[in-house]
Amino acid sequence: MTQRACIVGYPVKHSRSPKLHGYWLKRLGIDGEYRAEEITAAGFPGFLQNLAARGYVGCNITQPHKEAAFALSEPDARAKGVGAANTLWLDNGRLRSTNTDVEGFIGSLDAAAPGWDKRTSSAVVLGAGGAGRAIVYGLIERGITTIHLVNRTFEKAHQFRTQYGSSIQPARWEDLPGLLQGAGLLVNATSLGMKGQPPLDLDISGLADGAVVSDIVYVPLETPLLTAAIKRGLKTANGLDMLLHQAVRGFELWFGVRPEVTREQFEMLAADIRAAE
Ligand code: ATR
Numbered sequence: 690m691t692q693r694a695c696i697v698g699y700p701v702k703h704s705r706s707p708k709l710h711g712y713w714l715k716r717l718g719i720d721g722e723y724r725a726e727e728i729t730a731a732g733f734p735g736f737l738q739n740l741a742a743r744g745y746v747g748c749n750i751t752q753p754h755k756e757a758a759f760a761l762s763e764p765d766a767r768a769k770g771v772g773a774a775n776t777l778w779l780d781n782g783r784l785r786s787t788n789t790d791v792e793g794f795i796g797s798l799d800a801a802a803p804g805w806d807k808r809t810s811s812a813v814v815l816g817a818g819g820a821g822r823a824i825v826y827g828l829i830e831r832g833i834t835t836i837h838l839v840n841r842t843f844e845k846a847h848q849f850r851t852q853y854g855s856s857i858q859p860a861r862w863e864d865l866p867g868l869l870q871g872a873g874l875l876v877n878a879t880s881l882g883m884k885g886q887p888p889l890d891l892d893i894s895g896l897a898d899g900a901v902v903s904d905i906v907y908v909p910l911e912t913p914l915l916t917a918a919i920k921r922g923l924k925t926a927n928g929l930d931m932l933l934h935q936a937v938r939g940f941e942l943w944f945g946v947r948p949e950v951t952r953e954q955f956e957m958l959a960a961d962i963r964a965a966e
Pocket of ligand 1: 815816817818819820821840841842843845878879880881887
């Protein structure tokens with residue numbers, strides 16, 4: 690029988706997930722399907738209740754449903770840590786959930802800069818929103834002991850310290866020049882630099898030569914932050930790398946095979962994104 694999964698969001702048209710999972714289904718010769726489902730907030734609980742009846746073994750969740758999905762399912766430790774779920778699967782009638790943005794971020798760093806976590810214990814993260822949560826949770830999981838968290842709304846960075854503990858050091862934009870000098874990793878988890886958003890204005894000349902730079906933004910694929918990092922010869926991971934790596938676990942849960950992120954797949958989606966830039 691054809692195994693079926695989907696991405697649920699509102700809107701969902703922009704999602705690259707059908708193409709991304711479709712690539713693996715075809716390449717691995719799996720009798721499966723991955724669709725996009727545009728569901729309003731009002732319709733979302735009913736949609737989840739009828740997931741099996743609709744022929745689905747599970748789904749990805751995108752905005753605005755990640756918190757609702759968390760509340761309506763049995764979350765694992767990562768989903769609990771982030772307070773949001775983006776991947777759901779049916780397990781003998783139980784609707785379970787996880788947050789694969791954590792491994793998407795970590796997986797993109799492992800691929801771009803193997804051993805990055807052995808070379809540093811200190812990171813600078815810009816942004817204390819939803820993406821920032823997954824990133825901070827992943828860094829703590831990997832043993833990073835000092836995370837300088839810079840956020841426009843300072844209070845939100847403080848809340849992260851309450852939630853995630855003393856490895857979080859709330860900081861302000863003015864502190865960045867000094868903080869960058871000691872950091873082995875710099876992550877942009879804000880929307881700054883995204884198409885249609887204000888630019889991320891940051892001088893990274895103070896970063897050490899071995900530092901790694903990651904940006905969650907993927908339109909454009911290469912943000913000015915990443916261009917500056919590449920120019921310096923630093924290792925980088927972009928938002929598309931994260932998107933691809935976060936998809937691995939869901940595919941494995943629904944279709945029973947752990948897929949590999951490939952260069953060909955990256956290029957296929959990159960072409961799509963460049964067309965939208
Ligand atoms: P996401 O789920 O993508 O992380 P979010 O939860 O809305 O989205 O978080 C967006 C992040 O980008 C926040 O850290 C936000 O800062 P605030 O917490 O102060 O809102 C940051 N951000 C968005 N626009 C910004 C801007 N113009 N200047 C600085 N930071 C900005």
